[in-house]
Amino acid sequence: MRILLIEDEVRLASFVQQGLSQAGHVADVAHSGPEGLERAATVAYDLILLDMMLPGQNGLDVLRNLREFGLGAVPVIILSALSDTAHVIRGLDAGAVDYLRKPFELDELLARLRALDRQRAQPGAAPLQVADLELDPLHRAVTRAGQPISLTNREFALLELLLRNAGRVVPKTRIAEKVWEVDFDMGSNVIEVHVSQLRRKLDKAFPHLPPLLETVVGHGYRIKN
Structure with missing residues (x-):
């Protein structure tokens, strides 16, 4: 550890x-x-x-x-x-x-x-995978196409939440509850900024691969499976 x-x-x-x-x-x-x-x-x-x-x-x-x-x-x-x-x-x-x-x-x-x-090491800590993207909760490691991706703690928590709900839209209110764990101004762009940083590392850094992180306008975000 x-x-x-x-x-x-x-x-x-x-x-x-x-x-x-x-x-x-x-x-x-x-x-x-x-x-x-x-x-x-x-x-x-x-x-x-x-x-x-x-x-x-x-x-x-x-x-x-x-x-x-x-x-x-x-x-x-x-x-x-x-x-x-x-x-x-x-x-x-x-x-x-x-x-x-x-x-x-x-x-x-x-x-x-x-x-x-x-x-x-219980089942909840098993690696999460969608396409060529893998997140290992036990060792706090993320890879895409076998390449390691460095994430901040909050980016890691955000990605883990999205992967545990792969294919489903996760609304901003749930992200705020699960990732930030405190009440904050939902009118701010804090979540959007972190999603943008995560998209840059997951998708824009791999232009030859299909994008995985999707914004569903008016609803939230999801990882496409």
Whole structure:
């Protein structure tokens, strides 16, 4: 897995990063809330490990902003010295999938990652394919005609939604609900901009192949199957 560790304790972050690397994962480190959000918005991570007490922005605010940025689908495990039940409940209710109290054993963290990986390997994580376009939810990879396509987290979520509804029109209201996960001005052109960027990467980058992403004026968007 590609993992983002948001942890301000430099020695602990280095220790965990080394352990993750030795276990076969690719781990990046951010030492503050804003830095973590910036990295999460620009790189497609499979998992985020999040401390609660961070400079710049605390862990709960990071969790809320991840959802606002359309990154709510990325699983988050909290690593925190705030170990009382109230903090655990607050973290899980904010969207974390697990909560590991500090100090913790690296082996326990790795075991929880393996358990999460097994969950992700369930049928819902099977690759999605239409024509020569394939999206792998487990490894967060997209290819067309065998060529890798680099997508932002939000573009990935948008494409996954369209592929899971291949051949059917997905209205803007559903895209807003599933990809952005927050209320926003439906009169804005935010969705259109992201669809345009996705079309450029899927269709315009492959002019010799038939276009797949279609705009159905007045209704929404669909991937043609």
